[in-house]
Amino acid sequence: MPVLCSSCSEKRAVLKRPKTGHSLCKACFFWAFEEEVHHTIVTAKLFKPGETVGVAASGGKDSTVLAHVMKLLNQRHGYGLELMLISVDEGITGYRDDSLETVKRNQQQYDLPLKIVSYEELYGWTMDAIVKQVGLKNNCTFCGVFRRQALDRGAVMLKVDKICTGHNADDVAETVLMNVLRGDIARLRRCTAISTASEGDGVVPRCKPLKYAYEKEIVLYAYFKKLDYFSTECIYSPNAYRGYARTFLKDLESIRPSSIMDIIHSGENLSVRDGVKMPVQGTCSRCGYISSQALCKSCVLLEGLNRGLPKLGIGKHHRLHEKLLSQQPLTESEQRKLKPVDF
Amino acid sequence: MCQVEEEYHEQLERVDRLSLSQKCMKCKEEPAVVVVRAGDAYCRSCFRESFIHKFRAMLGKTRVIFPGEKVLLAVSGGPSSCSMLRQVQEGVGHNAHKKLRFLPGIVHIDEGGALGQSIEMRRKKTSDLQQMFRSTGFPFYIVPLEQVLDLPGSVLVAPSARSDRPDSAYKAAVDLFLQSGGGSDPAGPRQENGQESLLDVHESRTRLLEQLMDSVQTQTAKLDLLNTLRQHLLVHTARKHSYSKLMLGDSCTRLAVRLLTSISLGRGAQLAQDTGFSDCRYGDVVAVRPMREYSAKEIAFYNHLFKVPTVAVPNLETKTSDKSSIQRLTESFVTKLQTDFPSTVSTIYRTGEKLQTACRFSSAAEDSDRCLLCLSSLEPGAEEASALQATLLSERLSQTRGPLSSVPVEPEPAAVGRCCSSGPCGGADCNAGCSSSPTGPQVAGMRSLLCYSCQRTVRDMSSVHHLPPYVLSEAHRRQKRSAMKEQISQFLLDGAEEHD
Numbered sequence A: 001m002p003v004l005c006s007s008c009s010e011k012r013a014v015l016k017r018p019k020t021g022h023s024l025c026k027a028c029f030f031w032a033f034e035e036e037v038h039h040t041i042v043t044a045k046l047f048k049p050g051e052t053v054g055v056a057a058s059g060g061k062d063s064t065v066l067a068h069v070m071k072l073l074n075q076r077h078g079y080g081l082e083l084m085l086i087s088v089d090e091g092i093t094g095y096r097d098d099s100l101e102t103v104k105r106n107q108q109q110y111d112l113p114l115k116i117v118s119y120e121e122l123y124g125w126t127m128d129a130i131v132k133q134v135g136l137k138n139n140c141t142f143c144g145v146f147r148r149q150a151l152d153r154g155a156v157m158l159k160v161d162k163i164c165t166g167h168n169a170d171d172v173a174e175t176v177l178m179n180v181l182r183g184d185i186a187r188l189r190r191c192t193a194i195s196t197a198s199e200g201d202g203v204v205p206r207c208k209p210l211k212y213a214y215e216k217e218i219v220l221y222a223y224f225k226k227l228d229y230f231s232t233e234c235i236y237s238p239n240a241y242r243g244y245a246r247t248f249l250k251d252l253e254s255i256r257p258s259s260i261m262d263i264i265h266s267g268e269n270l271s272v273r274d275g276v277k278m279p280v281q282g283t284c285s286r287c288g289y290i291s292s293q294a295l296c297k298s299c300v301l302l303e304g305l306n307r308g309l310p311k312l313g314i315g316k317h318h319r320l321h322e323k324l325l326s327q328q329p330l331t332e333s334e335q336r337k338l339k340p341v342d343f
Numbered sequence B: 001m002c003q004v005e006e007e008y009h010e011q012l013e014r015v016d017r018l019s020l021s022q023k024c025m026k027c028k029e030e031p032a033v034v035v036v037r038a039g040d041a042y043c044r045s046c047f048r049e050s051f052i053h054k055f056r057a058m059l060g061k062t063r064v065i066f067p068g069e070k071v072l073l074a075v076s077g078g079p080s081s082c083s084m085l086r087q088v089q090e091g092v093g094h095n096a097h098k099k100l101r102f103l104p105g106i107v108h109i110d111e112g113g114a115l116g117q118s119i120e121m122r123r124k125k126t127s128d129l130q131q132m133f134r135s136t137g138f139p140f141y142i143v144p145l146e147q148v149l150d151l152p153g154s155v156l157v158a159p160s161a162r163s164d165r166p167d168s169a170y171k172a173a174v175d176l177f178l179q180s181g182g183g184s185d186p187a188g189p190r191q192e193n194g195q196e197s198l199l200d201v202h203e204s205r206t207r208l209l210e211q212l213m214d215s216v217q218t219q220t221a222k223l224d225l226l227n228t229l230r231q232h233l234l235v236h237t238a239r240k241h242s243y244s245k246l247m248l249g250d251s252c253t254r255l256a257v258r259l260l261t262s263i264s265l266g267r268g269a270q271l272a273q274d275t276g277f278s279d280c281r282y283g284d285v286v287a288v289r290p291m292r293e294y295s296a297k298e299i300a301f302y303n304h305l306f307k308v309p310t311v312a313v314p315n316l317e318t319k320t321s322d323k324s325s326i327q328r329l330t331e332s333f334v335t336k337l338q339t340d341f342p343s344t345v346s347t348i349y350r351t352g353e354k355l356q357t358a359c360r361f362s363s364a365a366e367d368s369d370r371c372l373l374c375l376s377s378l379e380p381g382a383e384e385a386s387a388l389q390a391t392l393l394s395e396r397l398s399q400t401r402g403p404l405s406s407v408p409v410e411p412e413p414a415a416v417g418r419c420c421s422s423g424p425c426g427g428a429d430c431n432a433g434c435s436s437s438p439t440g441p442q443v444a445g446m447r448s449l450l451c452y453s454c455q456r457t458v459r460d461m462s463s464v465h466h467l468p469p470y471v472l473s474e475a476h477r478r479q480k481r482s483a484m485k486e487q488i489s490q491f492l493l494d495g496a497e498e499h500d
């Protein structure tokens, strides 16, 4: 006997919601998923009418679903937003080619303007060229730091008011766990925030409309909507700690599906002790981006690449920032430590 | 999407193997016999000295335990609590170098009834413990978990604390204690040895306890509930024998696991109380954790070298698989990670240190502002955009379709109806008539009395009616009171409810 949808009690259920365990028909699932994102957008006051909003588009499932839902909700509920897709081309042969094709198709399907910003255009380096210099071991530091800024620089260029990213509930919960595992209290406190306020000239406020959407439901949504997405896993090795946190989270979810939300709830309600030092957020004296140091991460990384000392941005070398800022040469022993490692 | 945004390669460095032929790092003479962590190698006597010192330093630094105060040690029989007991024995002993100036007692909760153990087996275990406790000369109480069924409702109502005493009060208490010649007899005047015998456990009580445990359908919720009930019983025992402090043997390793478990269970707001040095949520009885800076490994070394006896007592987690519960999964996760990355436990532990630990106990707060079960402060009306609201919405949208605006934010009534027909009691033993009971609290109504995490636990129960009577009657009382308040709300002036 077919199971009936627990919401409309009419149609046949086609899926079991990973989040609640209810059996739903396709239409009721779409409705629930979309209205939940709408609820998040409204209650967290993510946007104001008339704003231009850039949807960070990677061609992956999260950003594809985000673009689709944003377009749909903007029409359904009359947000009055000007939407556009922003994509970053890191310059990794073979990796982005397919995903950028997906983004380009999305642009046509959703009829949204698309802007692709490339690393080469922004930094003068493609990821391929970076990997050639730093080796495979540390390149994720580069692509993470550079991507974050690339989006901001692209957004500023396009005069966008806000950026929204495809971070989902699993991503947020995983980040909470990871920050606990490495004792990073400042990030632990920040990571459950649904949006960041504008800080400094080079930074555009960001938000996560899918913050409470389960990854599995995003996949279900894309699957039943037959959305066109490219399965993007970074081809380079992921950070080990995040890997542990991810596996742990999956195991928790298998024992108690609400764990993902429970962890976010925990993160939202942590209170940090008075007197615990929080890094002061300043701005980079070279590019104006937020940075707790004199130079932002990406400027240090760039400096290292341009000087042929790629490890500069990877370890903790804050004391060298003064030298870098004043364009002074490094001593021989300083140089030796920062040379690329031989493989 | 590449999500690597930061690098933490330094932390990923693997453990350095140490050569064991090295000298003690403290006296630099004797050969090291113990390597607590990379770089910390001790000889036997220096290890002992530093171990004991750490205990006293912790009590001295925190100034929570006053001289002459009665302190109840919760001893499970495991390595950590037994090691704690030894520290106290060393501290109050006649030849102790720097005496601990409080009056210790011991409590052990026998949980055999929740594990389906035979009464003979339980008696054997407790007689081993009894022997150990008797040899300390401290008063001790062995309490069967069944007693939780007969607790008074007052356990859930925290009387005002004396915890806000300023530092000067501590000094004054020391002086007073010394003047009065305190400390001449470490154990103080002989108190009655309340050895509550297991013989007192009535089979019917055990059956009720089993029913309660059976009504909880997941191992995660079972462990969480057991933890709460145990805590209530400990606090009650302390009160009954007028102890004002409860000393718990949680090690650093244990607390790191608990911190991660609490986060996974949605207890983020209570982390500091769950893992901090002191926990004031019970008001007049304050729980303290003096073993929190010892790793499990350190304790194992100590117990081995100095022959600290332990009694292996099985618990609900014994012989369960890694994925049987969130608690168990977290423990095995931390243990495995610790093997690969030896800084894991201390890093997690330090995360906890940075969280709010201030005792925010306020005697003015109404009981209804606290969770009925765990007594933590209820989060004031969760924000609209929060995990809690998002969850409630998901449940609502998955059940009844309709325009969003017209659906009230009202949690659905959970599985009340399932109790007697399919529940473990089969309807026979259920005197309240369960599902149709007009007087008993309903799960849905009970939700508003519980914190986020305790709601999750209660959801996993087939029926709330198997909860101990003191919980049910207190729930009923609070529900009645809030209904009353609603009726008269328009006549109340602001802040009127603060002063009763």
Ligand SMILES: [Zn+2]
Pocket (backbone or CB within 6 Å): A005, A006, A007, A008, A009, A010, A011, A024, A025, A026, A027, A028, A029
């Ligand atoms: Zn339906």
Ligand SMILES: [Zn+2]
Pocket (backbone or CB within 6 Å): A139, A140, A143, A144, A234, A235, A236, B002, B003, B004
């Ligand atoms: Zn990468």
Ligand SMILES: [Zn+2]
Pocket (backbone or CB within 6 Å): A284, A285, A286, A287, A288, A289, A295, A296, A297, A298, A299, A300
């Ligand atoms: Zn910069």
Ligand SMILES: [Zn+2]
Pocket (backbone or CB within 6 Å): B024, B025, B026, B027, B028, B029, B030, B042, B043, B044, B045, B046, B047
């Ligand atoms: Zn020594």
Ligand SMILES: [Zn+2]
Pocket (backbone or CB within 6 Å): B371, B372, B373, B374, B375, B376, B450, B451, B452, B453, B454, B455
């Ligand atoms: Zn609670």
